[in-house]
Amino acid sequence: MLWxxxxxxxxxxxxxxxxxxxxxxxxxxxxxxxxxxxxxxxxKVNETLAFMKSYVVEHFRDEEQYQIDIRYxxxxxxxxxxxxMVQYVSEVAEEYERRGCDEQLMQQxxxxxxxxxxxxxxxxxxxxxxxxxxxxxxx
Amino acid sequence: MTDRLYQPFVEATRSVxxxxxxxxxxxxxxxxxxxxxxxxxxVGIVGDLTGEVVYRFPEETSLNMxxxxxxxxxxAVDEFVxxxxxEIANIISGNVMTLLAESDYKCDIxxxxxxxxxxxxxxxxxxxxxxxxxxxxxxxxxxxxxx
Numbered sequence: 001m002l003w004x005x006x007x008x009x010x011x012x013x014x015x016x017x018x019x020x021x022x023x024x025x026x027x028x029x030x031x032x033x034x035x036x037x038x039x040x041x042x043x044k045v046n047e048t049l050a051f052m053k054s055y056v057v058e059h060f061r062d063e064e065q066y067q068i069d070i071r072y073x074x075x076x077x078x079x080x081x082x083x084x085m086v087q088y089v090s091e092v093a094e095e096y097e098r099r100g101c102d103e104q105l106m107q108q109x110x111x112x113x114x115x116x117x118x119x120x121x122x123x124x125x126x127x128x129x130x131x132x133x134x135x136x137x138x139x
Numbered sequence: 140m141t142d143r144l145y146q147p148f149v150e151a152t153r154s155v156x157x158x159x160x161x162x163x164x165x166x167x168x169x170x171x172x173x174x175x176x177x178x179x180x181x182v183g184i185v186g187d188l189t190g191e192v193v194y195r196f197p198e199e200t201s202l203n204m205x206x207x208x209x210x211x212x213x214x215a216v217d218e219f220v221x222x223x224x225x226e227i228a229n230i231i232s233g234n235v236m237t238l239l240a241e242s243d244y245k246c247d248i249x250x251x252x253x254x255x256x257x258x259x260x261x262x263x264x265x266x267x268x269x270x271x272x273x274x275x276x277x278x279x280x281x282x283x284x285x286x
Binding site for chain 1: 205210218220225226230
């Protein structure tokens with residue numbers, strides 16, 4: 001299981017969204033790394049890509065609103081990291097469509113997504129959690 | 140100067156390995172680092188300093204680190220693995236830039252790319268070897284002051 005309890009921030013909405021993200025990325029990875037043929041994997045891959053495009057935006061929006069609400073001083077930096085990821089997902093989705101469902105591109109996407117998500121939640125979001133706890137505004 | 144630029148790489152690598160992979164990392168001499176099947180990930184640096192850092196991931200290290208992240212057995216260094224370790228290199232490099240900014244070096248990084256180091260003359264040319272239970276990684280740090 002990708003999700004670890006140490007990733008929990010103590011903010012119920014954000015923690016639930018993180019768990020959903022980890023769960024989707026894990027399902028995506030298991031499908032992509034399975035021995036099934038690419039034709040069999042394509043449906044799940046397309047589903048995940050569509051989900052990521054919408055859910056990542058939704059989750060980042062909620063997390064950014066939370067940062068505004070608690071006056072998090074790292075908001076601008078954190079938002080810039082989110083914006084970079086939204087742009088990356090969008091570019092990959094366009095490239096995937098342009099290339100006509102390319103497996104190699106999805107393997108690369110999955111590798112980066114995995115490492116990015118772990119670092120973001122284990123490092124960047126923990127800074128946010130520490131601030132919220134220190135200020136007593138974790139909600 | 141070399142020490143001021145070298146330490147942020149040590150600190151950032153150790154911190155990222157701890158946070159992302161739960162690995163304790165120790166610095167050790169880079170002499171004799173020549174394992175087979177190394178994947179080189181180059182991250183360009185621009186700004187007050189120019190050059191690159193090349194992360195040298197032996198096959199075993201790549202497979203072990205990605206296995207820690209994904210919880211699955213990985214048998215070969217393929218696009219998935221290369222992309223995941225490239226992102227680790229990207230994250231470490233980004234953290235190094237943050238640490239360098241505290242020493243008044245304003246620099247940016249370029250996207251990671253698979254490739255060996257670019258030959259050239261560098262004011263700072265250091266090799267850093269980091270050892271973990273998942274395997275070792277070597278960082279070839281090649282930098283010049285801009286201008």
